[in-house]
Amino acid sequence: MNDRELMYLPAYEQRKMIIKKMISSVEITEAALRRVKLLDSDLHSFITIDEEGALRRAAEADKEIANKKKLGIFHGVPVSIKDLEVTRGLKTTLGSGIFSDWVPDYDSIVVERVRESGAVIIGKTNTPEFGNREETFTNFFPTCNNPWDEDKIPGGSSGGAAVSVASGMCSIATGTDGGGSVRLPAAFCGIFGHKPTQGRVPRFGGQGKPSFNTTSTSGPMTNDVLDGALMLQVMSGFDKRDPGSLRSEPDDFLRGLEDGVDGLKIGVSPTLGFATINDDVMDSIEESVKTFKKLGAKVSTVSLKLDPLPSEYWWEIWTAGQVAMYGHLVEEHTEELMPYTLEMIKHGYTVTGAAYAVALRKAEELRLKMADYFSEYDLLLTPVAAVTAWEHLSPPVQIGTTINKDKYAGISYGAIPFTMAFNISWNPAASIPCGFGKDKMPIGLQIVADLNMDALVMRASRAFEQAKPWKHLRPPLS
Numbered sequence: 001m002n003d004r005e006l007m008y009l010p011a012y013e014q015r016k017m018i019i020k021k022m023i024s025s026v027e028i029t030e031a032a033l034r035r036v037k038l039l040d041s042d043l044h045s046f047i048t049i050d051e052e053g054a055l056r057r058a059a060e061a062d063k064e065i066a067n068k069k070k071l072g073i074f075h076g077v078p079v080s081i082k083d084l085e086v087t088r089g090l091k092t093t094l095g096s097g098i099f100s101d102w103v104p105d106y107d108s109i110v111v112e113r114v115r116e117s118g119a120v121i122i123g124k125t126n127t128p129e130f131g132n133r134e135e136t137f138t139n140f141f142p143t144c145n146n147p148w149d150e151d152k153i154p155g156g157s158s159g160g161a162a163v164s165v166a167s168g169m170c171s172i173a174t175g176t177d178g179g180g181s182v183r184l185p186a187a188f189c190g191i192f193g194h195k196p197t198q199g200r201v202p203r204f205g206g207q208g209k210p211s212f213n214t215t216s217t218s219g220p221m222t223n224d225v226l227d228g229a230l231m232l233q234v235m236s237g238f239d240k241r242d243p244g245s246l247r248s249e250p251d252d253f254l255r256g257l258e259d260g261v262d263g264l265k266i267g268v269s270p271t272l273g274f275a276t277i278n279d280d281v282m283d284s285i286e287e288s289v290k291t292f293k294k295l296g297a298k299v300s301t302v303s304l305k306l307d308p309l310p311s312e313y314w315w316e317i318w319t320a321g322q323v324a325m326y327g328h329l330v331e332e333h334t335e336e337l338m339p340y341t342l343e344m345i346k347h348g349y350t351v352t353g354a355a356y357a358v359a360l361r362k363a364e365e366l367r368l369k370m371a372d373y374f375s376e377y378d379l380l381l382t383p384v385a386a387v388t389a390w391e392h393l394s395p396p397v398q399i400g401t402t403i404n405k406d407k408y409a410g411i412s413y414g415a416i417p418f419t420m421a422f423n424i425s426w427n428p429a430a431s432i433p434c435g436f437g438k439d440k441m442p443i444g445l446q447i448v449a450d451l452n453m454d455a456l457v458m459r460a461s462r463a464f465e466q467a468k469p470w471k472h473l474r475p476p477l478s
Contacts, residue, residue: 003031003034003035004035004168004478006023006028006031007031007032007035007078007168007169007170007171008168008171008223008471008474009171010171010222010223010224010226010227011074011077011079011171011172011222011224011227011230011231012224012226012227012230014028014076014077014078014171015073015074015075015076015077018061018062018065018075018076018077019065019071019075019076021065024058024062024076025058025059025061025062025065025075025076025077025120026055026058026059026062028058028076028077028078029054029055029057029058029076029078029120029122030055032054032078032122032169032170033049033051033054033055033122035167035168035169035170036049036122036123036169039147039167039169039477039478040169042145042150042477043144043145043147043150043163043167043477044126044141044142044143044144044145044160045080045125045126045144045154045159045160045161045163045164045167045169046080046122046123046124046125046126046160046164046169047083047091047093047095047123047124047125047126047127047141047160048083048090048091048093048123048124049122049123050090050121050122050123050124051122053089053090053121054078054120054121054122054123057120057121058076058078058120061075061076061118061120062076064118071118072116072117072118072119073117073118073230073233073234074114074117074118074119074172074230074231074234075117075118075119076118076119076120077118077119077120077171077172078119078120078122078170078171079114079119079120079121079122079170079171079172079173079174080121080122080123080124080125080160080161080164080165080169080170080172080173080174081110081111081114081121081123081124081125081173081174082124082125082127082158082160082161082173082174082175082176082218083095083124083125083126083127083160084127084130084131084157084176084206085108085110085111085124085174085176085205085218086104086106086107086108086111086205086206087104087107087108087111087121087124088104088105088106088107088111089103089104089105090103090104090121090124091103091124092104092124093124093140093141094127094129094130094206094207095126095127095128095129095130095131095138095157096129096130096138096140096207096336096337096338096341097129097138097139097140097336098329098333098336098337099207100140100141102207104205106205107205108203108204108205108206109202109203109204109205109239109241109242110174110201110202110203110218110235113234113235113237114174114234114235116234117234119172122169122170125158125159125160125161125163125164125173126138126141126144126159126160126163127156127157127158127159127160127161128156128157128159128338128340129337129338129340129341130208130322130325130326130341131156131157131158131176131178131181131216132157132322132338132340132341132344132409133156133157133338133340133410133411134153134155134156134157134180134181134184134411134412134415134416135153135155135156135159135392135393136153136154136155136156136157136159136160136185137392137393138338139336139338143392144159144160144163145163145477146163146188146189146389146441146475147163147166147167147189147475147476147477147478148166148189148190148389148440148441148442148475148476148477149389149439149440149441149476150477151391151392152188152389152390152391152392152441153188153389153390153391153392154166154185154188154189154389155184155185155186155187155188155189155389156181156184156185157176157178157181157185158173158175158176158177158181158182158185158186158193158221159185161173161174161175161185161221162175162185162186162188162189162191162193162221163185163189165189165191165221165222165223166189166190166191166223166475166478167475167477167478168474168478171222171223171224171227172220172221172222172223172227172231173220173221173222174218174219174220174221174231174235175193175218175219175220175221176203176216176217176218176219177193177195177216177217177218177219177419177423178215178216178217178318178423179215179314179318179419179420179423180195180384180416180418180419180420180423182194182195182219182220182221182431183195183384183419183429183430183431183444183446184384184385184416184419184431184444185221186221186384186431186432186444187384187385187431187433187442187443187444188385188388188389188441188442188444189389189442189475190433190442190470190473190475191221191222191223191433192221192222192223192224192225192227192228192430192431192432192433192461192465193219193220193221193222193228193430193431194219194220194228194232194428194429194430194431194454194457194458194461195217195219195419195422195423195428195429195430196217196218196219196232196235196236196428196454197246197426197427197428197451197452197453197454198214198215198217198244198423198426199217199242199244199245199246199426200217200232200236200246200250200428200452200454201217201218201219201232201235201236202237202238202239202241202242202244202245203216203217203218203242203244204239204241204242207326208324208325208326209324209325209326209327209328210324211321211324211325212244212321212324213242213244213321214317214321214360214363214424215314215317215318215321215420215423215424216423218235219232219235220232220235223471224465224471225257225432225458225461225462225465226254226257226462228430228458228461229253229254229257229455229458229462230253230254232250232253232454232458233250233252233253233254236250236253237249237250246452248452250454251452251454251455252455253454253455253458255455256455256459257455257458257459257462258459258462259459260295260296260459260463261292261295261296261297261379261459261460261463261464262295262296262297263296263297263298264297264298264378264379264460265297265298265376265377265378265379266292266297266298266299266300266377266378266379266380266381266460267299267300267301267302267304267373267376267377267379267380267381268285268289268299268300268301268302268380268381268382269301269302269303269304269380269381269382270282270285270301270382270383272304272305272306272382272417272418272421273303273304273305273306273307274305274306274307274309274417275386275414275417275418276386276399276400276401276402276414277383277386277387277399277400278386278387278388278399278400278437279400280388280437280438280443281383281385281386281387281388281437281443282383283435284383284434284435284436284437284443284445285381285382285383285434285445287434287435288381288434288435288445288464288468289381291464291467291468292381292460292464294467295463295464295467299381302373302377302380304369304373304380306366306369306421308362309417310366310420310421310424311406311408311413311417311420313358313359313362313363313424314420314421314423314424315347315408316351316355316356316358316359317356317359317360317363317424318344319344319345319347319348319351320348320351320356320359321348322341322344322345322348323345323348323349323351324348326341326345327345327348327349330342330345339409339410340409340410340411343408343409343410344409347408347409363424363425366421366424366425367424367425367426369425370425370427370450371450371451374427374449374450374451374453378449378450378456379447379448379449379456379457379460380447380448380449381445381446381447381448382418382445382446382448383418383443383444383445383446384418384419384431384443384444384445384446385415385416385418385419385444386399386400386414386415386416386417386418387399387415387437388436388437388439388441388442388443389441389442390415395407395412395415396412396414396415399414399415402414418446419446422446422448426451427448427449427450427451428448428449428451428452428453428454428457429446429447429448429449429457430446430447430457430458430461431444431445431446432444432445432447432461432464432465433445433470433473434464434468445464447460447461447464
């Protein structure tokens, strides 16, 4: 088995091989590092590679097997960590030139748990500054490229994480999602990504000042839904360092994973009542509906209309949060901040307390609307994005028959209208590959469920994955 074949194996298969001593953790880690050296000069998915630390941890993992110690879910398996997660003793830039040399002395909660799983962290993946763009570029590191076409974006803000998995440098990665930052790059790069129920995965650590987190969470990004369920199991659970962390025990995300969707009631909304999408995206969604019907689900188009536009009040809440977290940087580091971050912070300063309260009210109304919907339906299907990945800094001028004018801080929300709604509503939502566009770029299907029904999202994603497999379809840059 060559390096490419090895690194495209699911993480659970890699672990099995390591445990059975068919391959050592050191050997598979060396294979991952060789893949990075081979591909990443073109893709720029990693800001930092920790070759020495990874090989040291891999050697420890092999010794733990020899000593018959209790082994974790990802024992000895190479993983990548998004560079918004703080890593003890390993450079953490947060995608910002301001922190390009910061080496923390502690881990984020997610990193603590990844380490406890026995995984081998090979490096930190590329992200826009503080996760603030749907593209992955900064002013201190090369722009991240899509392995399906390096002239196009991988999505953001977990662009590097998606690319590390899609190109077969590792089989599993952590991402973060505050408005679509796991699901969008998963869709654009042709992998699986899951945004958990808000609070299911605790957040902690970084350079931002404390603020009320109503939108963001960490989530798994993988080539295999079972791997995603396993990583969500690793990440989930209460931690008092995050006041928004859910105290309820997380589900066993593997229980019922193979139960299929027979009999489930599923609604489909290609537009959520306000968006425009390209024809090739619509075609893929329609084909996905046929797949779910063949699997026995009761699928129908629903007249779900989200009004006002979720992006409008998401923008108010997000930018006010940027002021709370990073406003202190403006005075001392104005010239070093990315223009998109600066514009967000500047707008955040204009959001009055009353406007913020109105935005929170609209968010509560959306949660009530989604609760009403899920009292009747088990799942909701939508596109992840209105279009496929576009060329760097060249978002589509036209979507369908509509001119795309929807931009905030340079971000083309008209092209990505579907994801931030479920950050605001707190519902679990996944992106799963469902086809290719006219440009031969991947398209993602979004699967959404009621609050705390992450296991159902995983179950539906697993059924779709098995009915419409994609893992054998690999990008040219792999």
